[in-house]
Amino acid sequence: MQRPDWAPETIDIERPSVARMYDYYLGGSHNFAADRAAAQAMVAAVPEAPLMAQANRAFLRRAVHHLADAGIRQFLDIGSGIPTVGNVHEIAQRLDPQSRVVYVDVDPVAVAHSREILAGNERAVVVQEDLRRPEAILAHPDVRKLLDLSQPVAVMVVAVLHFVSDDDRPAELLGTLRDAMAPGSYLVLSQASDDGRSEDERAEAERVYRRTDNPLWVRSRAELTALFDGFELLDPGVVWVPEWRPDTPESAEDAERAVFMGGVGRLGG
Amino acid sequence: MTSHPGTFARAWAKAVSGTSYLPMTQAQLETLLHRLTGQLAGALLTEPFDLRAGHRVGAELVAAHIASAEGLGRTVEVIQLRLVRDLGLVAEDVEDRMARLLAAVATGYARALRDRTLDEQESIRRAAMRARTQAERALRASEARFRHQATHDPLTGLPNRTLFTERLTAALNEPGRGAERVGVCFLDLDRFKVVNDTLGHQVGDQLLVTVAERLCKAMGEHLVARLGGDEFVILVERSGGTDGMVEVAETALAAVRTPALVDGHELQISASIGIVERQVAGANPSDLMRAADSTLHWAKAAGGARWALYDAERNQRELARYALSAAIPAALERGEFYLDYQPLTSLRDGSLVGVEALVRWRHPELGVLRPDSFIGLAEETGLIVQLGGWVLAEACREAEAWSAGGAAAPFVSVNLAVRQVHRPGLVQEVRALLRQTGLPPERLQLEITESTMMSTAEEPVRALRVLADLGVRIAIDDFGTGYSNLAYLRDLPVTELKVAGEFVAGLRSPSVGRTDERILASLVSLAHALDLTVTAEGVETAGQAERLRAIGCDAAQGWHFGRPAPADRILARIR
Numbered sequence: 001m002q003r004p005d006w007a008p009e010t011i012d013i014e015r016p017s018v019a020r021m022y023d024y025y026l027g028g029s030h031n032f033a034a035d036r037a038a039a040q041a042m043v044a045a046v047p048e049a050p051l052m053a054q055a056n057r058a059f060l061r062r063a064v065h066h067l068a069d070a071g072i073r074q075f076l077d078i079g080s081g082i083p084t085v086g087n088v089h090e091i092a093q094r095l096d097p098q099s100r101v102v103y104v105d106v107d108p109v110a111v112a113h114s115r116e117i118l119a120g121n122e123r124a125v126v127v128q129e130d131l132r133r134p135e136a137i138l139a140h141p142d143v144r145k146l147l148d149l150s151q152p153v154a155v156m157v158v159a160v161l162h163f164v165s166d167d168d169r170p171a172e173l174l175g176t177l178r179d180a181m182a183p184g185s186y187l188v189l190s191q192a193s194d195d196g197r198s199e200d201e202r203a204e205a206e207r208v209y210r211r212t213d214n215p216l217w218v219r220s221r222a223e224l225t226a227l228f229d230g231f232e233l234l235d236p237g238v239v240w241v242p243e244w245r246p247d248t249p250e251s252a253e254d255a256e257r258a259v260f261m262g263g264v265g266r267l268g269g
Numbered sequence: 270m271t272s273h274p275g276t277f278a279r280a281w282a283k284a285v286s287g288t289s290y291l292p293m294t295q296a297q298l299e300t301l302l303h304r305l306t307g308q309l310a311g312a313l314l315t316e317p318f319d320l321r322a323g324h325r326v327g328a329e330l331v332a333a334h335i336a337s338a339e340g341l342g343r344t345v346e347v348i349q350l351r352l353v354r355d356l357g358l359v360a361e362d363v364e365d366r367m368a369r370l371l372a373a374v375a376t377g378y379a380r381a382l383r384d385r386t387l388d389e390q391e392s393i394r395r396a397a398m399r400a401r402t403q404a405e406r407a408l409r410a411s412e413a414r415f416r417h418q419a420t421h422d423p424l425t426g427l428p429n430r431t432l433f434t435e436r437l438t439a440a441l442n443e444p445g446r447g448a449e450r451v452g453v454c455f456l457d458l459d460r461f462k463v464v465n466d467t468l469g470h471q472v473g474d475q476l477l478v479t480v481a482e483r484l485c486k487a488m489g490e491h492l493v494a495r496l497g498g499d500e501f502v503i504l505v506e507r508s509g510g511t512d513g514m515v516e517v518a519e520t521a522l523a524a525v526r527t528p529a530l531v532d533g534h535e536l537q538i539s540a541s542i543g544i545v546e547r548q549v550a551g552a553n554p555s556d557l558m559r560a561a562d563s564t565l566h567w568a569k570a571a572g573g574a575r576w577a578l579y580d581a582e583r584n585q586r587e588l589a590r591y592a593l594s595a596a597i598p599a600a601l602e603r604g605e606f607y608l609d610y611q612p613l614t615s616l617r618d619g620s621l622v623g624v625e626a627l628v629r630w631r632h633p634e635l636g637v638l639r640p641d642s643f644i645g646l647a648e649e650t651g652l653i654v655q656l657g658g659w660v661l662a663e664a665c666r667e668a669e670a671w672s673a674g675g676a677a678a679p680f681v682s683v684n685l686a687v688r689q690v691h692r693p694g695l696v697q698e699v700r701a702l703l704r705q706t707g708l709p710p711e712r713l714q715l716e717i718t719e720s721t722m723m724s725t726a727e728e729p730v731r732a733l734r735v736l737a738d739l740g741v742r743i744a745i746d747d748f749g750t751g752y753s754n755l756a757y758l759r760d761l762p763v764t765e766l767k768v769a770g771e772f773v774a775g776l777r778s779p780s781v782g783r784t785d786e787r788i789l790a791s792l793v794s795l796a797h798a799l800d801l802t803v804t805a806e807g808v809e810t811a812g813q814a815e816r817l818r819a820i821g822c823d824a825a826q827g828w829h830f831g832r833p834a835p836a837d838r839i840l841a842r843i844r
Contacts, residue, residue, distance in 0.1 A: 011401035020393070027289030027337045029389035032397075054290040061292060082393070085334050086292030108404060113396035247294040251286075 011108060018163060018214045019081035019110040025053030028084045030113065038211055045204035048257045055258035056159045056190055058251075059241035061086050063188045063264055066245065067154045068095040072186060074153040076143070078104040078131050078177075079160025083114045088156065089124040099123065100146050104137055106130045131160055132168050134176040152184035152267075159260065161191040161227070163214035171227055178230050183269025187231050190241055190262025194218040197259070224261055231265025238263040274310070277347075277355035278303035284347045288339035301333055309348065310356050312373075313366050323373020324380070331381035341378050345371055422495040424474055425481035433494035433502055437554045440506040447550035452508035454518050455543040455561035456484075458525070459573035461499035468534060475531045476538070480524075487524035491517065502561070505546075511578060514546040518576040526574075539574035541565060546579070560584060593638075594646035601659055605631050608663055609833035612842070613682065613804055613826045616818040621842060623680040623714060625826065626664040627833045628656070644686075653686040661685075662702055667836050669708040680742060682714040687721045690729045699736055710740035716767065717743065719751035730761065737762030744804070749792065758799055766796050770807020770827070776816050790820045797821065 016038035020031040024039040027050070031039070043049045064075070073096060077088045080103035092099035103118075103126040105111050114126035125146055129137045137143060147153055155177050164170050178187070194202050202218060209216040225238045236243065240255035241262045281302045282295060291298055305326050312322035330336070330344065348371060353363055360366060420432035428436070440451055458480065465473035477499060484493045484501060492504040503521060508514055525540040543564030545557055560579050568577035600606060610624035630638040647653040661683050668681035689695060703710055715736065721729065737743055744765040745758075749772060757763075768789065775785030789805070796803045805817050808827030817825055831839065 011397055011404050013397050027334075029386040030393040030396075032393070051287065054287070057290045057292075085290060090292070108400035109393070109397045112400040112403065113393060116392065116396060116399075247296065251295060 013109070016212045017107055017109060018209070018212050019105065019107045021212070022053055022159065023082040023084050025050040026057060026084055028082065030082045030084060038208055042205060042208045045208060046201055046259065048259055051257060052192070052259040053159075055242050056260045056262070057086055059190055059244050059260070059262050060088070060156070060158050060188070061091055062245055062247070063156075063158075063262075064088055064091045064154070065095070066264070067186050067188070068092055068099065070186075072152055072154045073099045074147050074151065075099065075101045075156060076104065076137075076147060076153055077101065077156040077158070078137065079157065079163075080105050080110070080114065080126070081107070081159075082110050083117045083126075087117075089118070089121065093121075093123065097123075101125075102127060102143050102146050104129050104131070104143075131157065131164060132173060134173050134180075138177070138180045149180055150182055152182050152186070154186040154188060155181060156188045158188055158190045158262070159192075161189065162217050162219070165215070165217050171229065174227055175229070178267065181267055183267055185267045187228065187265045187267070188262070189224065189227060189265070190260050191224065192216065192218045192259050193220060193224065193240075193261040195221055195261070196256050221261055224263070228263065228265040230267065232268055234264045234266060272357045273355050274303060274306045275299075277351055278306045280351055280355070281306070281344065281347050284343040285335050285340045288343060289334060289337040291334055293333075298333075301329075305329060306352075306356070309352060309370065309374075310358060312370055313352070313358055313363070314360055318366055318369060320369070320373045320376075323370050324377030327374045327377025327379070328381040330374075330378055331385055336382055336385065341375060341382075344378070345375060348374070425478050425495050427481050427485065427501075428492060428494040430494065430496045433492065433496065433504065434554055436492055436506070437504055437557070440504070441549055441552050441554060441557075443549075447548070449549050450508040450510065450546060451549050451552065451557075452505035452514040452517070452544065452546040453557060453561045454503040454505075454514065454521060454576070455545075455558070455565045456501040456503065456521055456525075456540050457542075457565055457569070458499040459539045459541055459569075461538070464536060464538070468532075472532050472534060472536075476529060476536055479529045479531060480538075480540075483524040483527070484521060487520050488517070502558075508546050511544070511546045514544050515576065515578070518542045518544050522574070522576065541568035541573045542576040543568055544576055544578045563587065590642075590646050593632075593643050594650050594652060597643065597647055597652045597656055600630060600632070601655065605633070606656070606659060606663075607631065608660065608667065608836070610681070610836050610839050611826060611833040612831040612839055613679070613824050614830040615824050616814065616822055620677075621679045621839070622824050623682050624668075624836075624839055625682040625716070625833075626660060626684075628660050648686055648688065651688060654688050654692060657684075657686050657689045658698065661689075661699070665702045665706045665708045665713060668712060669706040671836070671840055672709075672712075678712060680712040680714050681708075682716055682742075682744060684716045684746065685721070687718070690717055690721045690732070693728065695729075695732050696735050699741065700739070703739075710736075711742065714742035714744050714765070716746040718746050719748065719754070722754070722757045722761065734762050737764070747806075749788070755795075758801075763801060765802045765804060766792065767804045767806055767826075768792055768822075770805075773805050773807045773813055773817070773827070774809075776813045786816060786820065789817070789822070793821050 013032045014034050016034045020035035021039040021042065023030045024036055039049070068091070075088050075092055080088070083103065088103070089099070089101040092101060101124040103114050103124070105114065105126065105128065108128060111126050111128040118124045118126060123146070125142045127137070127140050127142050129140060157174070161170055164173065174187070206216045221238050225233070228238070238261055240258050241260045242252045242255040242258050244262060244264070246252040278299050282298045286295065286298065308322055308326050312319060315322070330340065335344070349367065352358070353367065420429055421427065422429045437453070461473065464476055477495070480501070481493070481495060484503070488503055492506070494502050494504070496502055503517060505514060505517055521542060522540055525538060529536045529538065543561045543566070545561045545564060547557070563584055564577050564579040567583070568575050571577065607629050608626045609629055610626055612621050613623040613625060614620070615622045628640050630643060632638050644653065647656050664681045664683045672678040699713070703713065733743055742764040743762055744767050745763055746767050747769045748766040750769040772785045772789050793803050802823040804824040804826055805822050806826050808814055808817065808825040808829045810829055814825055814829055
């Protein structure tokens, strides 16, 4: 196999991985000592960290449900991480076994793990690529094989954009993806926001993530809303993730503690 | 008492939500817990008490991802506080049974969570291992790819200079191979530049690819590398001797010679090859390649489309010649050059009409060198311009002094190399010299060869005309052996023809002599008809001198009239 030019040359499990830290927040054990140490430091800085991961995961679940109900049968999940409980393909294929899912992640361990989970599933595949190389994602043979981009697709950019700096021009990255999507497609977006957070908390969180390969880039509601350029935002717009179409009214309480903001946009036409 | 399993399940769901991520809605969670509530109630009442029911509930919770320490804690708490009450359970030893039930749930839960944790740890470790293996494999592949790129020519895919040098070095350094022999064919296409220039680089590149393929096919196991441009090299790691190498070279030449169809053009090309074949012992790669390179140049110099075999003696001679030419500038600075003069004698009255300046090199190690040992190389390297300039200046300087004697002083005849004549600024140079030395222009004769005039450039002709107008004499040296184009005799401001010595040599033997004598006689009458004087070169005997005089030749030069000598010795004759 040819090593993509952005991939690390060696696998260093002594270095925390954001994918495995996220698994730890979700209560999983797909993580190593270095991941747990970093995640615990994050929890010390931002006690809601596990909650926000769970809230975000619940947002993903509700969004996939909604899109499946809306007729979407193709999902491109970029930044899928460790495929722990409540995967896109589990949700989507439970609703319709014909649903096709392509996971994309930059972390080789996460990709190897996903590959194991997906073994035998002909309609779900994982691709090692980087959100910062949307052309490469779109051109990847597995993506082209499994997804028909002339038909509507849901592109999930969930809990990953805060690892993309402004220098990497997130709006252009999303624009490239949008240009490849058929009318009637959806963009599901969520990321950490600093709205209502103290300077200290943000600085501390950023310090923790500097230990990983993926420093943190928090964004405001306005910035996130702007990233839906070209899409029609579904109600209720860009909100704290627990507020996005909650199962019960109570589950949206104290929503800002979730740190993550997100929304779903539809490509008109 | 009334039974409210729904109330209990809702309270339970509330207690555990948020303790870990649950991939289900609150309603689904309640449904699940409602079912488990039934099992708990059953376990609490069933006789005899069955631990396994509690274990199952604990395991089911973990399987449903209610799988954290907090999840267990809150579950224990809510069961202990509310199960009996909410469900209105009545049993004799309910407290005792509750304790055992909670223990069973906690045990089942902990067991399942432990198994799950171990499974997850195992799977992530396996993933890390696989990722590492894959990364290492990719790294090796990329290293191999990089190594291939670094050692191969991207155009033809042949090994490049780096790989060739590695293989040659390895072949020479392999232990125990000292007595064996190694061979190299250094191949270069003939006139490849013409293809590039006329048909474009794309066709040129395509041709190189074709040649590369053919060589590869023809050479079989021998390494064929492209060193760059149109240079290829064939390495024969185990040579059986020069005959074998010549065979390899001929095979290679034949492979190149077959016409190649490139982009609609049928290209007929040839190549030259320099062969070096020698014993492994004592060989080193750079010397070997240098030898192959010089040998290739011999093949080129001999007209191309051939091979040449390395000859150590020839190489030694060339190296010595090269060293000599390289030493010319320093020798000029140190004043190692001087001039001898050879008399040009009138055949009419025996008077000294002129002298030809001949350069000598008093080499600190090799002694006095005659021009034939260094002029040729000086011409090739271009150093002739510097050296010729010095000769011209020195001759003018010395000749000016000769008129002090009073008698009609001889002119000085100086050879000009082609490069000197073609160089802009010749007129200024001569003018300046005449002015600086005070030598009258008519006492300077410039000897040029026929080949000087073979180029169609107008500038040299114009320069010579200006010089002739100044009064400088222009002689054609070695007339009759080269181009002998009579047209330029019409156009050029020539004063004199110097007839090559080989015609004069023929005058010695009666049979050949007759033809030569007739040629000479015709030349003389032609020259006189054009108002030119004729000097015969290489006159060695009185007999030759006599016959030349009879023909009407104006002057002569040669051993019979005096060997080259320092100016004062020559001039002593006229004082």
